[in-house]
Amino acid sequence: MDQYRVFGNPIKQSRSPFIHQSFAQATNQALNYEIHFAALDGFVKAVKEFIAQGGKGANITAPFKEQAMAMCDELTEHAKFSGAVNTLSFKNGKIYGDTTDGIGLVNDLLANGVILENSKLLLLGAGGAAKGVVLPLLNQNPKSLTIANRTVSKAKAIVEQYDNQPLLACSFDEANEQEFDVIINATSAGLTGGGVPIAEKLITTNSVCYDMTYGKTPTPFLQKAEKLNALKTIDGLGMLVGQAAESFYIWRGIKPSVEPVISKLKSSLSQE
Numbered sequence: 262m263d264q265y266r267v268f269g270n271p272i273k274q275s276r277s278p279f280i281h282q283s284f285a286q287a288t289n290q291a292l293n294y295e296i297h298f299a300a301l302d303g304f305v306k307a308v309k310e311f312i313a314q315g316g317k318g319a320n321i322t323a324p325f326k327e328q329a330m331a332m333c334d335e336l337t338e339h340a341k342f343s344g345a346v347n348t349l350s351f352k353n354g355k356i357y358g359d360t361t362d363g364i365g366l367v368n369d370l371l372a373n374g375v376i377l378e379n380s381k382l383l384l385l386g387a388g389g390a391a392k393g394v395v396l397p398l399l400n401q402n403p404k405s406l407t408i409a410n411r412t413v414s415k416a417k418a419i420v421e422q423y424d425n426q427p428l429l430a431c432s433f434d435e436a437n438e439q440e441f442d443v444i445i446n447a448t449s450a451g452l453t454g455g456g457v458p459i460a461e462k463l464i465t466t467n468s469v470c471y472d473m474t475y476g477k478t479p480t481p482f483l484q485k486a487e488k489l490n491a492l493k494t495i496d497g498l499g500m501l502v503g504q505a506a507e508s509f510y511i512w513r514g515i516k517p518s519v520e521p522v523i524s525k526l527k528s529s530l531s532q533e
């Protein structure tokens with residue numbers, strides 16, 4: 262049976278085996294997908310061992326996405342721009358790298374009826390998670406995409422990668438003075454406590470608020486958005502399943518449907 266893995270540290274909490282086994286069942290694909298805990302200094306060795314055992318592909322999660330990129334013989338344009346790889350394929354003695362996080366996000370936004378074309382988008386954060394979604398968001402032809410970050414120089418560095426795009430960088434204070442249709446949280450502020458430093462006036466009854474993370478209860482950013490009666494609040498569960506679906510497609514050439522898996526995950530999260 263074809264073997265796939267997700268490499269990370271930590272990794273025990275990963276939902277990827279559940280998601281991929283669900284896709285495999287739904288599409289009649291015979292495959293096995295397991296978690297692999299790699300030592301912080303042992304990622305490359307672990308992947309090479311897996312390839313030697315005949316592994317067909319792997320997902321890569323924190324903190325190894327940059328190391329995964331460095332291992333690749335060939336990269337897609339998306340992976341090059343994002344500076345990180347979350348999907349590896351092993352074929353003909355070569356390692357192919359791609360990143361599917363951004364497509365997962367865009368597909369989830371569209372599935373939720375969010376209009377991206379000609380909209381003003383605000384991306385909060387300029388770390389790895391933010392970088393990975395910039396190109397797929399730009400490909401939706403927004404009116405503008407503004408990246409706000411605590412360390413503004415990091416947002417500026419992303420903007421400088423792109424030519425002739427409606428892409429801007431600013432501080433949170435500057436973002437707070439503007440209006441946006443869609444606000445996407447790609448910071449880790451909610452995870453580490455403290456919350457995202459945005460002003461209440463940034464979120465109106467016309468705002469779509471998306472958090473790339475998810476949890477049993479709404480994230481602090483989405484709680485704030487709900488309190489301010491945002492038009493829509495969406496967590497990152499659909500993005501998680503969406504990025505997995507794109508990886509599955511890269512490996513198997515079949516696009517699984519995401520809705521049944523999102524529903525199953527939602528109900529299992531609520532019972533935890």
Ligand code: ATR
Pocket residue numbers: 385386387388389390391410411412413415447448449450453454455456457458
């Ligand atoms: P990830 O891979 O999850 O993106 P990362 O690369 O460490 O992780 O990036 C974390 C992001 O969250 C950064 O944009 C960071 O802002 P800085 O670049 O200024 O560090 C942002 N972040 C983390 N904690 C934050 C906080 N308390 N307030 C605002 N932004 C925060």
